[in-house]
Amino acid sequence: MSVSMTMPILIVDDYNTMIRIMRNLLRQLGFTNIDEANDGAAALAKMRNKEYALVISDSHMSPMTGMEFLQRVRAEERIAQTPFVMVANDNSEGAEAQGASSFIVKPFSAQALKSTLVPVIGAF
Numbered sequence: 001m002s003v004s005m006t007m008p009i010l011i012v013d014d015y016n017t018m019i020r021i022m023r024n025l026l027r028q029l030g031f032t033n034i035d036e037a038n039d040g041a042a043a044l045a046k047m048r049n050k051e052y053a054l055v056i057s058d059s060h061m062s063p064m065t066g067m068e069f070l071q072r073v074r075a076e077e078r079i080a081q082t083p084f085v086m087v088a089n090d091n092s093e094g095a096e097a098q099g100a101s102s103f104i105v106k107p108f109s110a111q112a113l114k115s116t117l118v119p120v121i122g123a124f
């Protein structure tokens with residue numbers, strides 16, 4: 001089964017520069033349906049109104065951290081199974097223990113992002 005390059009993806013980060021970088025990396029990989037949110041509360045609102053095939057979230061946001069956002073996603077039955085990749089500044093293996101599908105450490109390339117996404121969403 002191949003991944004649809006038009007699958008809806010939500011990027012969550014409190015820094016617009018990081019959102020722009022992530023959007024560009026995802027576009028380099030061929031994805032075209034990319035939404036964004038600047039914090040966990042805005043992201044939750046978007047997830048309640050639209051079904052996303054993947055969420056990529058920064059771990060160090062405020063006022064709601066990425067881990068708090070992840071916990072809220074996993075607590076809501078309708079969105080709990082959404083594949084979720086945590087972006088961290090350091091080795092955050094605990095992210096998977098907290099319910100993330102995977103994690104990636106900054107900085108990373110398009111190829112590193114692809115290597116992280118394949119086990120989560122499938123080959124593309």
